Amino acid sequence: MRLLRIVPDDTKFDFMRFRRISFPVSALLSILAISLYFFHGLNFGIDFKGGTLIEVQSKSGPADLAKMRSALGSLGLGEVQLQQFGAPNDVLIRIAEQPGGETAQQAAVSKVRAALGDEVDYRRVEVVGPRVSGELLSYGVVGLMLAILAILIYLWFRFEWQFALGAMIANVHDIVLTIGFMSVTQIDFDLTSIAALLTILGYSLNDTVVIYDRIREMLRRYRKLPMPDLLNASVNQTLSRSVITHVTVSLALLALLLFGGQAIHSFTATMMFGVVLVGTYTSVFIASPILIYLGVGTGRDALTAPDRNK
Amino acid sequence: MLYFTRWKAAAILLTAFVACLFAVPNFLPEKMVQSWPKWAQRHVVLGLDLQGGSHILLEVDTNAVRKEKLESLRDDVRRVLRDARVGYTGLVVRGNSVEVRIREGSNFDQAVEKLRELSQPLGGILGSTTGQRSLDVTTEAGSLVRLTVTEPAIVERIRQSVEQSIQIIERRVNELGTVEPLIQRQGTDRILVQVPGLQDPTRLKELLGKTAKLDFRMVDVSMPAEQALQGRMPPDSEILYSATPPKTPYLVEKRILVSGGDLTDAQPGFDQRTNEPIVSFRFNTSGARKFAQVTQENVGKPFAIILDNQVISAPVIREPILGGSGQISGSFTVESANDLAILLRAGALPAPLTIIEERTVGPGLGQDSIAKGKTSSYVGAAMVIAFMLATYGLFGLFANIAVAINVAMIFGILSLLNATLTLPGIAGIVLTVGIAVDSNVLIYERIREEVRGGRTPINAIDAGFSRALATILDSNITTFIAAAVLFYIGTGPVRGFAVTLGIGIITTVFTAFTLTRLIVAYWVRWRRPQRVPI
Numbered sequence: 039m040r041l042l043r044i045v046p047d048d049t050k051f052d053f054m055r056f057r058r059i060s061f062p063v064s065a066l067l068s069i070l071a072i073s074l075y076f077f078h079g080l081n082f083g084i085d086f087k088g089g090t091l092i093e094v095q096s097k098s099g100p101a102d103l104a105k106m107r108s109a110l111g112s113l114g115l116g117e118v119q120l121q122q123f124g125a126p127n128d129v130l131i132r133i134a135e136q137p138g139g140e141t142a143q144q145a146a147v148s149k150v151r152a153a154l155g156d157e158v159d160y161r162r163v164e165v166v167g168p169r170v171s172g173e174l175l176s177y178g179v180v181g182l183m184l185a186i187l188a189i190l191i192y193l194w195f196r197f198e199w200q201f202a203l204g205a206m207i208a209n210v211h212d213i214v215l216t217i218g219f220m221s222v223t224q225i226d227f228d229l230t231s232i233a234a235l236l237t238i239l240g241y242s243l244n245d246t247v248v249i250y251d252r253i254r255e256m257l258r259r260y261r262k263l264p265m266p267d268l269l270n271a272s273v274n275q276t277l278s279r280s281v282i283t284h285v286t287v288s289l290a291l292l293a294l295l296l297f298g299g300q301a302i303h304s305f306t307a308t309m310m311f312g313v314v315l316v317g318t319y320t321s322v323f324i325a326s327p328i329l330i331y332l333g334v335g336t337g338r339d340a341l342t343a344p345d346r347n348k
Numbered sequence: 349m350l351y352f353t354r355w356k357a358a359a360i361l362l363t364a365f366v367a368c369l370f371a372v373p374n375f376l377p378e379k380m381v382q383s384w385p386k387w388a389q390r391h392v393v394l395g396l397d398l399q400g401g402s403h404i405l406l407e408v409d410t411n412a413v414r415k416e417k418l419e420s421l422r423d424d425v426r427r428v429l430r431d432a433r434v435g436y437t438g439l440v441v442r443g444n445s446v447e448v449r450i451r452e453g454s455n456f457d458q459a460v461e462k463l464r465e466l467s468q469p470l471g472g473i474l475g476s477t478t479g480q481r482s483l484d485v486t487t488e489a490g491s492l493v494r495l496t497v498t499e500p501a502i503v504e505r506i507r508q509s510v511e512q513s514i515q516i517i518e519r520r521v522n523e524l525g526t527v528e529p530l531i532q533r534q535g536t537d538r539i540l541v542q543v544p545g546l547q548d549p550t551r552l553k554e555l556l557g558k559t560a561k562l563d564f565r566m567v568d569v570s571m572p573a574e575q576a577l578q579g580r581m582p583p584d585s586e587i588l589y590s591a592t593p594p595k596t597p598y599l600v601e602k603r604i605l606v607s608g609g610d611l612t613d614a615q616p617g618f619d620q621r622t623n624e625p626i627v628s629f630r631f632n633t634s635g636a637r638k639f640a641q642v643t644q645e646n647v648g649k650p651f652a653i654i655l656d657n658q659v660i661s662a663p664v665i666r667e668p669i670l671g672g673s674g675q676i677s678g679s680f681t682v683e684s685a686n687d688l689a690i691l692l693r694a695g696a697l698p699a700p701l702t703i704i705e706e707r708t709v710g711p712g713l714g715q716d717s718i719a720k721g722k723t724s725s726y727v728g729a730a731m732v733i734a735f736m737l738a739t740y741g742l743f744g745l746f747a748n749i750a751v752a753i754n755v756a757m758i759f760g761i762l763s764l765l766n767a768t769l770t771l772p773g774i775a776g777i778v779l780t781v782g783i784a785v786d787s788n789v790l791i792y793e794r795i796r797e798e799v800r801g802g803r804t805p806i807n808a809i810d811a812g813f814s815r816a817l818a819t820i821l822d823s824n825i826t827t828f829i830a831a832a833v834l835f836y837i838g839t840g841p842v843r844g845f846a847v848t849l850g851i852g853i854i855t856t857v858f859t860a861f862t863l864t865r866l867i868v869a870y871w872v873r874w875r876r877p878q879r880v881p882i
Contacts, residue, residue: 041882042738047800093713140407140702144553147706151550160548161713167704170405181837188829196822230772233834233842237779237849240830244783244823248790251819279793282739286732286789287782293728294778299720301397301713302775309779 044285045278053273054266057327064211064324071218078221083228084164086178088135088171090146093123094158100126101158109153115146124300128161140167178232182213185236189243197250200332205246208325212242216312225304234305238312241287245280245321252276253326257335265335269326280318288314350810350869360862364753367855371759392762395770397841398718400711401544402552406517406701408537413509413699414444417497421483422446424466425495434459445496452491460485460493470500506537509698514539517701519694520555539701549708551687559656559700560691562608564639566601567650567662573597591658592679598659600652605642610635614692616685619677625685628675629692636672644668653678655688721774728778732785740792743882746871747788750864754784757855758848767851770844780852783827787860791816792882805880806872813865820860828853 084091094101103120106129110118116134123130131150136142143165151160166174186209193202213235220227252272260268291314294306329335352360373381373391381389396403418441425446429436435451436459450459467483482501486494510533517539521529530542546552568576568585576599577587584603590596614629631639642651643665652662653676660678680688732751736744758777762769795812803811828850835846871877 041741042735044739047796095712140704144557144703144706148550159710159712160708161710163549163706163708165703165706167702169407170705177837181833184837185830185833188833189826192825192829229838229842230845233772233838233845236830236834237827240827243826243830244786247823247826248819251822255815275797276793278796279789282789282793283782283786286735286785287779289731289735290728290778290782293724293731294775297720297724297727298771298775299717299724301717301720301771305772305775 045281047278049274049277050270051274051277052270053322054270054327054330056323057330060319060323060327067218068211068214071214071221074218074221080217080221080227081224083226083231084132084135084166084171085228086171086175088143088166088168090131090133090143090150090166091162091164092131092133092147092150092160093162094129094131094154095125095161096127096129096158098157101129103129106131106154110150113146113149113153115149128300129158135168135171140169143167174229178229181232182235182239185239186210189239193243193247193250197254198334200329200334201250201254204325204328204332204334205243205250207328208246208320209239209243211324212238212312212316212320215316216308219311220308223307225308230302230305231308234308234312237309238317241313242317242320245283245317246325248279249273249276249321249326253329253334265330266327268335269329273322273326280322284314284318350806350813350865350872352866352869357866360866364757364859364863367760367764368753368756369760370763371756374759374763390763390766392759392769393766394714394718395768395773395841395844396542396544396707396714397709397771398714398721398769399544400547400709400714401542402546402549403705403707404541404543404549404553404556404703405534405705406513406539406541406556407704408506408510408513408539409700409702410506410537413506414497414502416699417502417505418444418446421466421495421497425463428462428466429459432459432462434462444502445494447492447494449491450493456487456490460487463493463495466495470498470504503536510537510539512698513701516695516697517541517556520690521552523690523694524552524555538704545711546708547710549706551683553703553706555687555690556701557703558691559697560608560694561656561696562611562692563604563652563654564606564642565604565652565654566642566646567652568599568601569649571599573599588652588654588657588659591655591660596659598652598662600654600659605651606631606635606638608692608696610638611692614689616682616689617675619675622677624677625680625682626675626677627680627685627689627692628673630673633672636670639672639674640668640670643670717771721771725774725778729781732781736785736788740788740882742871743788743792743868746864746867747785747792749867750788750859751781751784753863754852754855754859755781757859758851761851761855762848765847767847768844769848770841772841773844773848776845776848776852780849780856783824783853784856784859787816787820787824787856788864790820791860791864795880796882799880805877808880809868809872813868817861821857824853824857 103122107120110120110131115136119132121130122128133146133150136146147163147165186206190202190206193205216235216238220231225231249272252275253269256263256268256272288310291306291310294302295310298306370390373389381391422439422441425448426439429448434454437449437451439446439448450456464485467481467485470480470482480498480500482498484496484498486496488494514531514533518531521531521541521543526543527545530540532540534540541556543552568582570582571580573587574597576582576585577597581587585599585601587597588600590598610631612630612632614627617626617628618624619626647665647668650662650664653660660676733748736747738744740747755777758780791812794816795808798808798811799805831846831850831853835843835850838846
């Protein structure tokens with residue numbers, strides 16, 4: 039049986055040359071993502087914004103959105119969003135946080151139940167009060183920072199500080215771009231999004247560490263090889279593994295995306311973008327070449343020095 | 349790398365086997381598992397998002413606790429001064445303190461001495477004293493005494509309130525007849541209530557939202573309530589409204605004759621004459637004595653039955669009630685009479701509770717999620733298996749076996765921990781399959797490289813393993829750190845994801861270091877390969 043070879047043996051792509059394109063492009067994309075975050079914003083879910091989310095299923099065929107909208111619009115609950123959710127008889131109702139503290143949120147749910155009556159099944163009701171939403175958001179942000187810090191410290195122990203810093207820059211780049219993606223698509227940004235971001239962080243680092251491991255090995259083995267050549271060789275040698283791994287992870291994610299249902303749809307979509315698109319690109323085109331600028335291996339040999347000013 | 353001592357190989361296989369064994373109860377019918385010893389019954393618990401149910405986070409109203417503490421301190425001060433026959437003016441609650449001005453001519457020092465006795469040492473852990481006291485007593489200008497409740501005393505009081513509330517909530521929730529409700533404290537002033545399988549939490553929320561403070565008080569008949577509303581309120585009375593519309597005002601005395609704390613039992617029933625739903629109750633001995641005395645003295649006058657500051661009914665005492673039992677009739681439905689009986693039996697909450705978070709999943713959605721989780725896992729696994737076979741052939745088969753054992757081990761460990769499986773948790777397992785495959789890919793690619801580098805097959809396999817394992821460890825530890833942080837900050841479903849991801853990483857590293865290596869080692873010993881088939 040002939041085995042599948044996606045990447046031929048002994049590839050010799052000059053990945054390092056791309057840094058003159060990839061760095062400006064990444065910088066531009068990052069700036070774009072940050073401005074998207076500030077000017078377009080994220081679609082905060084109720085976890086962070088507070089409010090009510092109700093998923094109902096119409097008992098008799100496709101849901102009549104217009105009728106439900108008018109029934110709920112007259113309740114005086116402020117902004118009420120209705121959205122078809124998966125199947126045509128599933129509707130997601132979002133109600134903005136009610137003024138008047140914690141008890142007002144519960145009152146809103148009772149009103150909706152009274153207005154929609156027995157025509158629908160209540161598949162899911164989530165109410166997050168103002169106090170909890172504030173805490174969840176700060177937990178999420180603190181958690182993300184903590185994770186980056188912890189990983190940074192670990193890498194610092196295992197490698198040299200330049201590697202830790204390089205991985206960290208790559209990391210932040212991943213997260214910034216993913217947040218940009220979330221802003222463009224207006225995917226619900228909730229607790230599971232934080233979970234997605236953390237997983238992307240873990241995966242992308244996983245990838246970066248595999249390449250860094252190889253770079254470290256090459257640094258020990260080839261003392262005279264110029265830095266760009268050494269980095270190129272390292273990325274090329276691990277290329278087959280990177281591609282195969284990403285195909286398998288994509289296959290797993292694709293299954294979740296297609297068959298996992300609406301509840302984890304935004305989670306898997308974000309993961310797909312973060313892990314498959316950004317994570318791979320970052321470890322090859324950002325995390326590795328940045329080591330040149332951070333001065334890895336400069337002390338080894340005079341040969342590498344001129345390259346930095348080229 | 350390819351040599352295993354006999355006992356080491358046995359230990360590896362045994363570990364994997366035992367871990368997989370723990371997964372077995374999940375796949376057998378519940379009836380069969382129930383006859384097993386307790387330790388073998390451990391199984392994965394489905395999260396509320398998969399089996400349906402309600403998650404409700406309650407917050408104890410700490411301001412009410414504070415206020416109540418201060419008011420009871422004010423009453424204590426009044427009692428102490430009265431008992432000591434000390435004249436005083438201006439007894440007020442101000443901020444976290446109670447202030448009182450001792451009248452001139454009274455023995456100021458003696459009064460302060462008496463008031464100081466109210467301050468008690470605060471107990472530390474195991475009854476040791478912490479040196480802190482419940483009150484700071486200060487004096488000013490020779491007449492003012494200020495008693496400040498210390499912060500530790502308030503914190504202790506809040507802690508007690510939460511503990512008490514948990515007990516009362518347990519009693520109330522258990523009356524609903526639900527399966528395995530979880531009630532636990534969260535943080536300093538919060539209580540988490542999780543009730544699996546509950547479809548409509550409206551009733552649960554009603555039971556949780558009521559303080560259920562029941563008072564029996566006299567109706568003040570010195571003037572009509574309307575007149576009192578216009579501003580000539582007698583000092584020892586207040587206006588309360590009826591619980592059911594139309595909102596009728598009642599002028600009732602502030603003095604409590606008997607309170608709900610004196611009840612021993614409450615049952616729903618029907619009035620024999622009118623056939624209306626009622627709640628009948630029985631007092632304990634001291635409650636019965638007090639109630640008998642009051643009803644004897646006030647025949648022909650109305651009294652009010654008050655629940656959470658709302659008047660349920662205000663009947664006229666026709667005859668003294670000496671038997672220590674009675675009945676409440678208001679405009680009850682069968683269900684509301686039943687609920688009131690539950691609330692009265694369970695007792696009053698020490699402070700009001702507020703629902704600050706609610707997440708309810710209906711059983712239909714839960715089943716759909718399980719089905720979707722299954723489908724996506726099977727499809728994902730099938731695609732990955734096929735891809736690995738196509739890419740690595742026989743070694744792909746080895747990898748698939750290792751990954752299958754890996755997943756079985758995850759279920760085993762989840763069962764052992766009685767961990768909760770959520771929908772994101774299933775996603776975590778699917779992703780683990782991705783990571784587990786990656787560890788094999790790292791090894792195989794390294795072997796390929798070593799073969800290209802000119803090593804003999806056995807040499808190449810050996811070197812491939814030893815070099816790849818270091819990388820696998822490094823790359824998995826970083827992902828594990830992310831999972832650990834996620835576990836720490838996450839709640840509910842997200843935590844479920846962190847748990848499966850974290851356990852998945854551990855089993856992945858284990859299988860990569862032991863099982864995969866063992867399988868390949870046996871294959872090498874058996875076939876003595878001339879070339880590596882990858």
